[in-house]
Every structure is written in C-alpha cells, then in structure tokens.
Amino acid sequence: MDLTFSTSELAFRDEFRAWLEANPAGQSPEGEDAAYAFRTQWQRRLYEGGWAAVHWPRQFGGRDATLVEAAIFYEELARVRAPIPANVLGILLGGPTLMLWGTEEQKDRYLIPILSAEEIWCQGFSEPDAGSDLAALKTKAVKDGDDWIVTGQKVWTSGAQYSKWCMLVARTDQDAAKHKGLTYFLLDMEQEEVQVRPLRQITGESEFNELFIEGARIPDENVIGGVGNGWKVALTTLMNERAGLAFGLQVALKIGLDKLTEQASARGLMDDPAVADKLGELHLKCEILRLTAYRGLSTTMKYGQPGPEGSLTKWMWSETNQQLAQAAVDILGPEALLSDSPWAYGLLRSRGNTIEGGTTEVLKNIVAERVLGLPRMR
Amino acid sequence: MNFDFTDDQHEIKRTARDLLTNRSPFERVREAAESGAYDEAAWKELTELGWAGIAISEANGGQGLGTVELVILLEELGYACAASPFLSNSMAGLMIEHAGSDEQQAKWLPGIADGTATATVAIADQGVARLVPDAEAAAVIVFVQDGAATLVERGDAEVEALETIDPTRRFARVSASGGDPLTGDVEGGIARCEAALAAEMVGIAQRAMEMSVQYAKDRQQFGTPIGAYQAVSHRCTQMLLETEGARSATYFAAWAADSNPVQLPLGAAMAKAAASDAARNVTASAIQVHGGVGFTWEADLHWLYKRAQLDAALLTSSRIQRRRIAHASAAAVTPTA
Numbered sequence: 074m075d076l077t078f079s080t081s082e083l084a085f086r087d088e089f090r091a092w093l094e095a096n097p098a099g100q101s102p103e104g105e106d107a108a109y110a111f112r113t114q115w116q117r118r119l120y121e122g123g124w125a126a127v128h129w130p131r132q133f134g135g136r137d138a139t140l141v142e143a144a145i146f147y148e149e150l151a152r153v154r155a156p157i158p159a160n161v162l163g164i165l166l167g168g169p170t171l172m173l174w175g176t177e178e179q180k181d182r183y184l185i186p187i188l189s190a191e192e193i194w195c196q197g198f199s200e201p202d203a204g205s206d207l208a209a210l211k212t213k214a215v216k217d218g219d220d221w222i223v224t225g226q227k228v229w230t231s232g233a234q235y236s237k238w239c240m241l242v243a244r245t246d247q248d249a250a251k252h253k254g255l256t257y258f259l260l261d262m263e264q265e266e267v268q269v270r271p272l273r274q275i276t277g278e279s280e281f282n283e284l285f286i287e288g289a290r291i292p293d294e295n296v297i298g299g300v301g302n303g304w305k306v307a308l309t310t311l312m313n314e315r316a317g318l319a320f321g322l323q324v325a326l327k328i329g330l331d332k333l334t335e336q337a338s339a340r341g342l343m344d345d346p347a348v349a350d351k352l353g354e355l356h357l358k359c360e361i362l363r364l365t366a367y368r369g370l371s372t373t374m375k376y377g378q379p380g381p382e383g384s385l386t387k388w389m390w391s392e393t394n395q396q397l398a399q400a401a402v403d404i405l406g407p408e409a410l411l412s413d414s415p416w417a418y419g420l421l422r423s424r425g426n427t428i429e430g431g432t433t434e435v436l437k438n439i440v441a442e443r444v445l446g447l448p449r450m451r
Numbered sequence: 452m453n454f455d456f457t458d459d460q461h462e463i464k465r466t467a468r469d470l471l472t473n474r475s476p477f478e479r480v481r482e483a484a485e486s487g488a489y490d491e492a493a494w495k496e497l498t499e500l501g502w503a504g505i506a507i508s509e510a511n512g513g514q515g516l517g518t519v520e521l522v523i524l525l526e527e528l529g530y531a532c533a534a535s536p537f538l539s540n541s542m543a544g545l546m547i548e549h550a551g552s553d554e555q556q557a558k559w560l561p562g563i564a565d566g567t568a569t570a571t572v573a574i575a576d577q578g579v580a581r582l583v584p585d586a587e588a589a590a591v592i593v594f595v596q597d598g599a600a601t602l603v604e605r606g607d608a609e610v611e612a613l614e615t616i617d618p619t620r621r622f623a624r625v626s627a628s629g630g631d632p633l634t635g636d637v638e639g640g641i642a643r644c645e646a647a648l649a650a651e652m653v654g655i656a657q658r659a660m661e662m663s664v665q666y667a668k669d670r671q672q673f674g675t676p677i678g679a680y681q682a683v684s685h686r687c688t689q690m691l692l693e694t695e696g697a698r699s700a701t702y703f704a705a706w707a708a709d710s711n712p713v714q715l716p717l718g719a720a721m722a723k724a725a726a727s728d729a730a731r732n733v734t735a736s737a738i739q740v741h742g743g744v745g746f747t748w749e750a751d752l753h754w755l756y757k758r759a760q761l762d763a764a765l766l767t768s769s770r771i772q773r774r775r776i777a778h779a780s781a782a783a784v785t786p787t788a
C-alpha cells in the first residue's frame with residue numbers, strides 16, 4: 074500500500090500543472106452558446122498542448138497515461154476549475170468505444186477530430202419509451218443498397234445541437250430478440266432528415282435535446298462493431314460513461330464543500346452542532362469517495378477489471394453532490410436560493426446526477442446482480 | 452498510488468481467515484458468550500502465532516510489523532466475531548508503543564505481545580471510564596483522560612464488571628487516579644486505536660453483508676428468491692456501499708499511521724466514524740433481510756449486531772468524530788491571519 078503519488082506520477086502532475094499555469098483556461102462567458110464555444114476553444118488548446126485525452130494511446134493523440142495519471146489529470150483540471158472540454162462525450166465515450174470495436178479505417182478517420190474538437194459527438198441512446206430499459210428502443214434502420222435508412226426518435230441527447238456525429242443505437246432486425254437486433258451506428262447530424270429540438274431543463278438551460286430522425290442516411294461503413302452487435306458495443310460506451318469523469322467530479326465536489334465550510338466558518342456557524350455534524354458528514358463522504366475511487370483503480374490495474382468498490386463511486390458521488398447543495402441551502406439560508414447563486418444552480422443541476430448515465434436504481438440493480446450475484450430482479 | 456496489499460499482507464489475511472474459520476466458528480462465539488469466558492485454547496494459539504504482538508517492535512517481543520498488518524488481522528477477527536481480548540490488548544499495545552518511554556515499553560510490551568500479561572485502554576471522564584473492554588483480566592490499564600494517559604496497574608484501579616448486550620466480550624467500569632504517565636504521542640496512539648477498532652467493525656459489516664446476500668439467494672417467498680425483490684437487493688447494495696466506504700477509510704487510516712502520520716488524526720476520525728455507521732447499519736439491515744429468523748438467538752446475526760453497537764460506543768463516538776472532521780476541515784480552508 075502506498076497512498077502517495079509515485080515519483081513518476083508526481084512528475085506527470087507537475088508537468089500538467091506547469092502547463093495549466095502557462096495556459097490558464099480563463100473565465101467562461103455568459104450564455105449557453107458562448108460558453109460552449111469557450112469550451113471548444115479550451116479543448117483545442119488542450120489538444121495542441123497534447124493534453125486533450127491523456128489516457129488515449131499516443132498514436133491517436135493521447136499520452137498512454139496510466140489510470141492513476143488519468144485520474145490526476147482530471148483532478149488537476151477540476152482544481153483550476155477549468156471548463157469541461159466541449160467534446161466530453163467523444164473523448165470519454167466515443168473514442169474508447171471506437172478503439173475497442175472500430176475498424177482501422179474508422180479509428181484513423183474519427184479519433185483525431187474528436188480530440189481536436191473539430192467534430193463533436195453526442196450519444197443517441199435514450200428514446201421516449203426506452204430509458205433504463207435501453208434495449209427496448211424502437212428507432213429503426215433498414216438497409217438500402219450501401220446505406221442504412223434510419224427513422225425514429227431520440228430524447229435527452231446532450232450536446233446534439235453542437236454535434237457532427239451521433240452514437241446511435243438502432244434496431245436493424247425486427248424479428249430478433251430484444252438485445253440481439255440492435256446495431257451501433259455513427260450518424261452524420263448534418264442532414265435535413267435529422268431535426269434537433271432543444272428541451273428545457275429544470276435549470277432553464279437546454280443541454281439536452283430531442284432528435285427527430287426521418288429517413289436519415291448512414292453509409293454501411295459507419296456501422297461500429299458489426300450489424301446485430303449493437304448491444305455489446307453500447308455496453309462498452311455505458312461502462313466508460315460510468316467510469317470516466319469520476320475524479321474530476323470528485324474534486325469539484327470537494328471544492329464546493331470547502332467553499333461551503335469556509336462560508337459557514339466565516340459566519341461563526343461551526344459552533345452550531347447541527348452545522349458541524351452536517352459538514353463533517355459531507356467531508357467524510359467526500360473523502361471516502363476519493364479513497365474508494367483510487368482503491369478501484371488499484372484493483373483494476375492489478376486484476377484488469379474493477380472490483381466491487383468500482384461500481385459504487387457514481388452512486389456515492391451523485392448523492393453526495395445533491396446533499397451538498399441541500400446543505401448549502403440549510404446553512405446559508407435564502408440567499409442560496411437566489412437565481413444567481415451557484416448553490417441554487419447546484420441544487421437544480423444535481424437532481425440530474427442520479428438520472429443521467431444510468432439512474433441510481435439501475436446502478437443498484439447492476440451491483441446486486443453482477444457484484445453481489447443476487448438473482449435477476451422482478 | 453496503490454491501495455493493494457503486499458503479497459505478505461495478502462498472506463496474513465488468508466492465514467487469518469483460514470484459522471478463524473476453524474477456531475472461531477459461530478458455535479464457539481456462542482459458547483464464549485453463554486459461558487461468559489473466552490476460549491483460552493484459541494487465545495493461546497493466536498498468541499503463539501505472534502498475532503498479539505504483530506504491531507509491537509521486535510525489541511519488545513513483537514513482530515515489528517505495522518498498523519496495516521494489525522488492521523488486516525482485526526478485520527478478520529471482526530469477520531469471525533471472535534471472542535477474545537485481542538482488540539483491547541492490541542489497542543493498549545499501540546498506546547504504549549507510541550506514547551510510552553523505553554522503560555514502560557520494556558516493562559509492559561512483552562507481556563502484551565505474548566499474551567501473558569494483557570492490557571487494555573480506558574477512556575475516562577472525571578476519573579471514571581464507563582466502558583472498558585477486558586479490564587478485569589488486564590495486568591495494566593492505559594487510562595486516558597483529557598488527552599493525557601497514564602498506566603494504571605490493575606490492582607490500583609477500581610474495576611466493576613458490567614453486563615452489556617454484547618456477551619462475546621467482557622466489559623467493566625473503571626475508576627482510577629494517578630498512575631505512571633505516558634509522555635509520548637498519546638494522540639497518535641489513540642488515533643491508531645481508532646483505526647484498529649474501525650477494522651474490527653469493517654469485518655463485522657462484511658460478515659453481516661455476506662450472510663444477508665447468501666440468505667437472499669436461498670430464501671424463497673412468493674415462489675422466488677427474496678433477493679429478486681428490489682427492496683431486498685437494494686438493501687444489500689446499500690450494505691456493500693457502506694462496508695466498502697468504511698474499508699477505504701480504514702485502510703487509509705492504517706496506511707497513514709505507518710507511512711504518513713500527519714494525515715493520521717483526521718484519517719482515524721473518518722475511519723472510526725464511517726466504520727461505526729457501517730457496522731451498525733449493516734448489521735441492523737441484516738436482521739431485517741433475515742426476517743423472523745434474524746430475530747432469533749439461534750441465527751447468530753445478533754452477535755454481530757451487538758458487537759457493532761459496543762464497538763461503536765468505544766473510544767470517541769461517531770457524533771463527536773463528525774464534528775472533529777468538520778472543525779479540522781474548516782481549519783484547513785479558513786485563511787489564517
């Protein structure tokens with residue numbers, strides 16, 4: 074056991090810190106589109122510095138970083154409060170999926186533009202009638218010569234309005250069993266047959282959208298992982314979704330909690346046992362999250378796959394993040410509920426954390442079946 | 452950054468699990484509880500293996516290993532719910548090892564390490580420690596009050612046996628004054644005790660969780676294993692969450708004790724708080740998963756539940772720990788003038 078960073082990990086961290094110091098991200102502008110453009114610019118600078126995706130192989134623009142180095146990378150980004158790179162779904166989900174399932178041509182064609190933010194990716198999985206039960210999706214793709222013709226509707230598609238490519242799972246065999254008739258495609262969003270309509274969230278923003286797909290064309294070469302193999306490919310994407318950002322999110326949570334602690338302290342509230350209990354509890358959860366996430370990495374590095382602890386961090390983080398925002402309202406009072414308060418934003422945005430990327434209930438189902446070996450749910 | 456145990460540490464864990472599976476099955480825990488006496492033969496065997504002195508320096512008759520190794524053993528002892536003076540004796544060993552003078556160490560540690568003269572730790576307020584494990588049989592008591600500690604020989608203390616809900620362990624109320632002061636790192640000693648205690652509770656939680664998961668697979672109602680119902684299976688995942696979280700915090704505290712003492716005080720507070728909550732919640736939840744059977748004397752779950760309650764009440768309570776964590780965190784973020 075050595076719970077400090079090794080010399081090479083420290084060297085990696087210092088190198089990235091030095092780069093971040095020389096290349097500050099700056100302040101995000103107001104407005105969703107402007108903020109998104111700012112995140113795109115930021116990702117380009119990361120890419121030019123060779124820091125867009127450290128855990129990717131060198132040949133595709135990464136640094137062959139270890140899992141711990143990748144964790145350090147996200148921690149450092151969060152520490153300087155850098156914006157999340159614009160193409161976060163491409164970097165965390167699309168790229169890794171392509172590296173596992175894509176052909177050499179596909180990797181050569183798509184990976185670099187993901188990193189350079191030249192082509193933004195979105196994830197077209199969920200549908201109005203297929204959320205947690207993803208394999209129930211109905212969007213249909215029919216072969217037409219060398220193309221596939223796609224018809225259907227997707228929903229909650231984050232970043233679709235900015236995207237060039239959509240990771241689309243569609244049904245290609247109506248007669249096959251639920252999980253068997255699916256195929257994973259890369260859909261070109263720049264065509265008339267794909268309409269993007271923003272959906273307004275409880276925060277007032279529109280990160281996510283509805284997609285209306287009416288006879289859109291996808292060339293056969295854009296099938297990823299083979300026809301009828303879509304469920305397996307989609308699972309790769311979902312696995313990465315659950316692992317990905319954890320370290321950055323964990324640091325962001327800690328920064329928020331430190332800020333709340335500082336504010337409580339400045340107001341002389343630390344002598345109130347109820348306040349101290351609450352903050353103590355949150356600091357405890359935050360630290361346990363960090364330790365458990367690193368423990369998960371050690372298991373993965375040793376055994377090639379995560380242990381039981383690896384499946385718990387998203388659940389821990391999302392609930393703690395919600396509790397932090399609620400605690401801020403309790404501790405700071407009504408000012409935390411004013412629209413321009415970051416706590417008010419957190420209070421609203423964090424509700425999505427236990428839904429996006431798999432609901433907490435679904436995560437528990439997965440842990441129960443795959444980790445604890447309990448029988449399939451009724 | 453590597454959380455993994457060394458090969459030797461894995462080996463300690465395996466050996467401990469094997470031995471305790473044989474020597475301390477629930478029948479033996481029950482016998483000890485019902486007879487009110489520890490299994491002397493089992494204790495002798497543990498001490499002959501050198502377990503009692505695992506974290507005591509070789510010069511003083513121990514094995515010279517660290518808090519991590521002690522924590523590994525204690526997790527397994529908790530898992531077995533073993534009835535023995537191991538915990539109290541090793542906590543006293545930690546106190547004397549880290550806060551005692553050479554003389555005090557030479558006098559007391561060899562007996563602690565080979566189990567021939569056991570010791571315990573008492574946390575007192577106004578001269579009285581209200582809950583002290585294994586004080587009656589101890590040769591010496593590490594008496595802690597207001598952050599200072601003294602060594603009080605058994606004959607100089609007033610020891611009044613208590614009957615608690617956990618009959619797998621002997622408890623007493625101890626009154627004392629004076630004694631031979633420990634002038635070293637008392638706070639560090641207590642923090643190590645907290646890590647050790649946390650480890651026993653992680654083991655308790657792990658055992659209760661495993662028993663529940665097994666029962667949820669086997670027990671059928673409405674024609675299906677009860678583990679297929681989410682109310683049951685999600686309860687089991689909550690057990691896993693709390694147990695793994697407490698384990699992360701406990702391993703961190705043990706590592707800090709051996710390798711990075713500046714992080715020990717906060718780390719130990721976190722370990723104790725997380726493990727107390729996990730052990731109490733998981734064992735309570737385990738009773739619920741077992742239904743009526745879980746409420747019986749027969750089912751053995753209650754030993755774990757009771758041990759969890761008493762362990763959580765030892766040293767500093769989790770309520771106080773939370774406040775400590777909050778104040779330490781506030782101090783870390785508040786700019787000093």
Ligand SMILES: Cc1cc2nc3c(=O)[nH]c(=O)nc-3n(C[C@H](O)[C@H](O)[C@H](O)COP(=O)(O)OP(=O)(O)OC[C@H]3O[C@@H](n4cnc5c(N)ncnc54)[C@H](O)[C@@H]3O)c2cc1C
Nearest residue numbers: 196197198199204205229230231425428429430431432434
């Ligand atoms: C901010 C945000 C961004 C998102 N971005 C994307 C995106 O980019 N691309 C994309 O494809 N999707 C995206 N999603 C969609 C997200 O993946 C789904 O919302 C999620 O999988 C849940 O599906 P649903 O909304 O249909 O809810 P439902 O599946 O209908 O669930 C409703 C409730 O029932 C519970 N439930 C459902 N099934 C079970 C079960 N078997 N056991 C126990 N409880 C159950 C759920 O936990 C939930 O509480 C996003 C969602 C949010 C909130």
